[in-house]
Amino acid sequence: MKYILTQTYLACGLLAHLTTAAIDHTCTDLEVKFDGAGSPIFLTAKCQNRENTATQCSELNLNLCYRLQLGSSVDNPSIAVGSNGGNFGRYCTDCGATNSPDPTVKYCTCVAYEDNGKLIYGEVEIDLNEGTIIQDSNGFLQCFDHTAAAMDNC
Numbered sequence: 455m456k457y458i459l460t461q462t463y464l465a466c467g468l469l470a471h472l473t474t475a476a477i478d479h480t481c482t483d484l485e486v487k488f489d490g491a492g493s494p495i496f497l498t499a500k501c502q503n504r505e506n507t508a509t510q511c512s513e514l515n516l517n518l519c520y521r522l523q524l525g526s527s528v529d530n531p532s533i534a535v536g537s538n539g540g541n542f543g544r545y546c547t548d549c550g551a552t553n554s555p556d557p558t559v560k561y562c563t564c565v566a567y568e569d570n571g572k573l574i575y576g577e578v579e580i581d582l583n584e585g586t587i588i589q590d591s592n593g594f595l596q597c598f599d600h601t602a603a604a605m606d607n608c
Contacts, residue, residue, distance in 0.1 A: 474589035474596065477501065477582060478558050481590050482509075483608045484582065486516075486550030486560045488543065495543040495550075495562065497582070500608045503593040510593030512602035517543045519587055519597035520580065525567040532566050534580045536587035538598040547575060558582040 477484070481501040488495045495516040500509045521540025525531035534542060542562075543549070549562035559581050566576030582588045588597050595602035 474591050477588055477590050477595070484557050488549035491547045492544055495546065497588070497595060498605065498608050499595055501590040501593045501595065508593070511605040511608040512594045513605050514595035514597065514600065514602035517541050518600040522564055522578065524565060527567055530567070531576050532564055532578050534578055536585055552577065
């Protein structure tokens with residue numbers, strides 16, 4: 455029985471792998487859009503479909519994909535962690551303004567830590583390739599069970 459269960463888990467894992475891909479391999483024109491404090495943070499990208507015959511522009515609300523794990527000091531600042539419905543943007547005042555040589559790494563200005571009741575803001579990195587949080591699902595950005603909305607242009 456154990457052998458059959460193992461095969462089933464492997465088959466499910468393989469199926470999931472075939473239907474999604476890491477965005478650094480199949481997506482271009484990654485851009486973060488943010489309208490100000492407390493508003494949603496959107497990621498737009500142009501991604502390949504499964505057959506690599508066409509690209510699709512889509513827009514994913516990153517607030518559905520990440521949460522801010524608050525830091526405790528300058529040496530231990532906040533970090534973005536994958537979380538279904540984490541509402542990441544609630545703690546940010548700016549996003550996407552800082553450029554990175556790696557197009558899959560984005561930066562936001564968010565609460566870094568609290569010092570004697572005062573919120574201290576700092577730069578928080580979002581590595582879009584870390585783990586399997588953001589995926590390309592047949593041309594559409596996806597995290598957890600949230601699939602991005604189609605767009606005409608990226």
